[in-house]
Amino acid sequence: MTRRVALGLAIVALAVAPAAAAPSGEVKIGLAAEPNTFDPHLTVGRNSQIFIVNVYDGLTARDAQGNLVPALAESWKRLTPTTWQFALRKGVKFHNGDDFNAESVKFTLDRATNPETKATISSELGTIASTEIVDSFTVNVITRTPDFLLPVRLGELFGLMLSPKHTNAVGKEAIATRPNGTGPFKLVTWSKNDQMVLESNESYWRGAPKVKKITVRPILEDAARIAALQAGEVDLITPIPYARIGELKRNDKLVIKTIAAPRVFHVTIDVRKPPFDNVKVRQALNYGVDVNAIVKSLYFGYGTRLATVVDKGALGYDPSVPPYPFDPNKAKALLAEAGFPNGFETEFDSFTGSIADHAKPAEAIVGYLQKVGVKVKQNVFEFAAFGPRRVQNRTAPLFIYSIGNAYLEPSWVIRWLTQGGLGMHYKNARLDEMLTRIEATDDRIKRAQQYSDVQKLIKDEAPFIFLFQADAVFGMSNRIDYTPRPDETQWLYPLALRG
Amino acid sequence: MRAYIAARLATAILVVLGVSAVSFFLTFLTGDPAEIMLPPGATAAQITKFRAEWGFDDPLPVQYWRFLHRAVQGDFGISLRHGQSSLPLIAARLPATLQLTVTAMLLAIALAVPLGVLAATHRGGKIDLLAMGVALFGQSVPNFWLAIMMILLFAVSWGVLPTSGRGGWAHVVMPATAIAINLTALLTRLVRTAVIEVLAEDYVRTARGKGLRELFVLGRHAVPNALIPLVTVIGLQFGYILGGAVVIETIFTWPGVGLFTIQAILNRDYPVVQASVFILATAVVLINLAVDLVYVWLDPRIRVA
Numbered sequence: 001m002t003r004r005v006a007l008g009l010a011i012v013a014l015a016v017a018p019a020a021a022a023p024s025g026e027v028k029i030g031l032a033a034e035p036n037t038f039d040p041h042l043t044v045g046r047n048s049q050i051f052i053v054n055v056y057d058g059l060t061a062r063d064a065q066g067n068l069v070p071a072l073a074e075s076w077k078r079l080t081p082t083t084w085q086f087a088l089r090k091g092v093k094f095h096n097g098d099d100f101n102a103e104s105v106k107f108t109l110d111r112a113t114n115p116e117t118k119a120t121i122s123s124e125l126g127t128i129a130s131t132e133i134v135d136s137f138t139v140n141v142i143t144r145t146p147d148f149l150l151p152v153r154l155g156e157l158f159g160l161m162l163s164p165k166h167t168n169a170v171g172k173e174a175i176a177t178r179p180n181g182t183g184p185f186k187l188v189t190w191s192k193n194d195q196m197v198l199e200s201n202e203s204y205w206r207g208a209p210k211v212k213k214i215t216v217r218p219i220l221e222d223a224a225r226i227a228a229l230q231a232g233e234v235d236l237i238t239p240i241p242y243a244r245i246g247e248l249k250r251n252d253k254l255v256i257k258t259i260a261a262p263r264v265f266h267v268t269i270d271v272r273k274p275p276f277d278n279v280k281v282r283q284a285l286n287y288g289v290d291v292n293a294i295v296k297s298l299y300f301g302y303g304t305r306l307a308t309v310v311d312k313g314a315l316g317y318d319p320s321v322p323p324y325p326f327d328p329n330k331a332k333a334l335l336a337e338a339g340f341p342n343g344f345e346t347e348f349d350s351f352t353g354s355i356a357d358h359a360k361p362a363e364a365i366v367g368y369l370q371k372v373g374v375k376v377k378q379n380v381f382e383f384a385a386f387g388p389r390r391v392q393n394r395t396a397p398l399f400i401y402s403i404g405n406a407y408l409e410p411s412w413v414i415r416w417l418t419q420g421g422l423g424m425h426y427k428n429a430r431l432d433e434m435l436t437r438i439e440a441t442d443d444r445i446k447r448a449q450q451y452s453d454v455q456k457l458i459k460d461e462a463p464f465i466f467l468f469q470a471d472a473v474f475g476m477s478n479r480i481d482y483t484p485r486p487d488e489t490q491w492l493y494p495l496a497l498r499g
Numbered sequence: 500m501r502a503y504i505a506a507r508l509a510t511a512i513l514v515v516l517g518v519s520a521v522s523f524f525l526t527f528l529t530g531d532p533a534e535i536m537l538p539p540g541a542t543a544a545q546i547t548k549f550r551a552e553w554g555f556d557d558p559l560p561v562q563y564w565r566f567l568h569r570a571v572q573g574d575f576g577i578s579l580r581h582g583q584s585s586l587p588l589i590a591a592r593l594p595a596t597l598q599l600t601v602t603a604m605l606l607a608i609a610l611a612v613p614l615g616v617l618a619a620t621h622r623g624g625k626i627d628l629l630a631m632g633v634a635l636f637g638q639s640v641p642n643f644w645l646a647i648m649m650i651l652l653f654a655v656s657w658g659v660l661p662t663s664g665r666g667g668w669a670h671v672v673m674p675a676t677a678i679a680i681n682l683t684a685l686l687t688r689l690v691r692t693a694v695i696e697v698l699a700e701d702y703v704r705t706a707r708g709k710g711l712r713e714l715f716v717l718g719r720h721a722v723p724n725a726l727i728p729l730v731t732v733i734g735l736q737f738g739y740i741l742g743g744a745v746v747i748e749t750i751f752t753w754p755g756v757g758l759f760t761i762q763a764i765l766n767r768d769y770p771v772v773q774a775s776v777f778i779l780a781t782a783v784v785l786i787n788l789a790v791d792l793v794y795v796w797l798d799p800r801i802r803v804a
Binding site for chain 1: 529530531535536539542544545549580582588654655658661662749754758762765766767
């Protein structure tokens with residue numbers, strides 16, 4: 001009797017245990033853009049990098065809150081300033097059954113850094129000098145200069161691991177459409193601009209995903225993408241124009257989720273050129289623009305006013321540093337103090353056709369600047385035509401731009417924004433020194449604390465007109481459960497069907 | 500006749516070459532793919548290095564010569580974005596575009612011919628007014644607007660047609676209609692005018708005078724003669740139809756050449772742009788040639804000098 005009860009309980013336990021549930025069902029997704037390739041070294045654009053991770057894994061990953069967590073590496077440590085050691089996870093297999101080990105890591109990083117690969121992501125892995133196999137599950141990555149960000153770089157965007165055997169066997173062209181990763185999903189079919197079918201990897205090392213089949217359709221036009229969600233053709237879409245959110249929220253079959261994306265909008269000021277070499281002028285520009293009103297009207301409130309160029313999801317974001325308040329009188333007073341009581345003339349570059357809308361906020365900013373007496377001529381370029389202007393340092397004294405903080409690390413963003421090229425010429429020895437100290441600190445918590453002073457300094461120096469970060473918007477049917485990630489990654493592993 | 504075709508083919512080659520040269524220089528003069536291809540965190544030095552690796556920093560004539568040298572061998576290069584050979588990429592999308600454009604064209608002809616004939620035979624009457632109203636609507640409505648309105652009505656509100664994408668014939672209905680609408684309007688007006696003119700001809704009066712039934716007069720004498728200019732216009736319009744397909748394919752994410760090309764242009768994926776321009780220009784030139792030959796065949800009075 002007791003045995004029978006025990007057996008019965010065991011059966012019930014098996015039936016209800018979620019871990020034992022095999023993947024089931026299908027979810028259809030409509031995306032504005034699909035990846036250009038599944039070759040992780042030739043990805044073009046954030047849309048590709050944030051998606052293909054579903055088929056691969058990096059050495060590291062992010063959790064739902066954006067914290068760095070182990071993935072194919074179980075742990076890592078810096079042995080010397082230029083040597084990182086990664087202890088790899090054992091028992092992981094690629095989709096075709098190949099074993100993941102130290103050889104896979106060396107092969108992948110050698111391929112990524114080999115000039116013959118012409119890797120589009122080489123700029124992100126440029127510090128890597130070599131990779132050494134210590135034993136089957138330990139590798140040392142040696143960098144040219146100390147690189148505190150290496151474990152983050154070798155994460156889901158730029159550190160996806162390839163199987164040496166498969167990659168060599170299929171060749172460079174075929175790897176684009178026939179990936180073999182260790183990730184939660186396998187690519188079954190892909191017809192570009194048409195549809196892509198992913199199937200769950202039931203032997204995934206984190207446990208099988210909950211959904212068996214995912215069909216991804218690129219639906220480029222906003223109206224058509226929203227229509228597909230409304231008509232029930234797809235269960236999940238992104239992005240959604242802010243103007244449509246209200247209407248979709250009233251539909252009780254749909255759920256709209258927004259999350260602050262790490263894209264930081266700002267106006268770069270050419271500090272070398274008078275009158276912008278005067279800090280009072282730069283501060284005046286910051287007082288003169290009503291960023292809250294821009295967020296409210298252009299983004300329907302789905303954005304966050306930022307005090308500096310550090311986004312709120314970034315390590316060490318300090319909410320106690322207040323943004324410049326909108327104060328046109330103060331702006332005029334500062335301009336007068338700087339010797340421009342009647343303002344001055346300048347130019348402002350903006351562009352269309354990039355991943356995010358820059359032209360509309362630019363127009364609003366120009367309008368505000370006019371009101372405090374700065375006579376601004378706005379130029380609008382097509383994005384591909386604006387690129388060479390930046391490379392050749394021919395940008396106007398003011399230009400709008402945005403940078404996605406892929407690593408959620410302020411130092412990475414600030415180093416890029418102060419690189420002395422691409423139209424960005426602000427330099428500050430104290431800031432440099434502070435960042436160098438931060439970059440020598442491997443402990444995240446200790447690093448986070450030091451960023452507070454960095455934000456205060458940048459705000460006072462005002463080498464940019466500080467703007468905002470906009471929300472990413474996801475629409476889904478109420479038959480699915482999905483939580484967007486704060487780092488833009490379209491990580492489908494936790495996706496589940498309700499009920 | 501053979502000499503005529505040979506001369507036309509020679510011109511066709513020159514046209515395709517010219518179009519590809521113009522598009523090559525235009526895409527180059529308006530931007531560079533390096534910044535688009537690299538992650539946003541790339542520095543100026545990394546961009547410069549990347550441009551050198553890919554040969555984007557070579558002088559334009561050098562790059563054009565490299566392109567031409569390969570193109571004559573049918574090799575348009577590897578797509579910068581897709582990492583695959585660009586001509587097969589475009590060729591694989593041609594059937595989707597042809598399905599859409601040919602359907603649109605047939606739809607336009609099927610609507611315009613009866614509508615135009617009816618309008619001509621009921622000149623000044625209610626049917627004429629209706630037909631001309633339809634034509635005016637068709638000519639003035641922007642096809643992208645019509646496309647989105649159709650999606651809202653037929654796919655979202657009524658749920659009778661799929662919103663976008665390519666699948667069965669139900670998927671073709673809305674995009675083909677959106678492309679056909681302007682052409683239908685143009686052809687209706689054309690057919691109406693041509694039939695009115697032909698109906699005033701002496702031979703039609705003779706036919707009527709012989710006591711032939713009106714339907715026979717129309718079917719045997721008037722309409723076939725009125726359709727000759729229609730053939731020319733349809734041939735000329737094919738280029739416009741392909742142009743319209745670019746917009747409509749984008750709205751409906753129809754996986755054809757148009758959508759692929761527009762993405763390639765925005766991304767400055769030169770090899771794909773070149774392959775696409777080559778294929779589209781060739782298609783337009785060949786169809787125009789075919790139309791001219793049909794024209795000669797339809798109207799024996801047209802002889803080549």
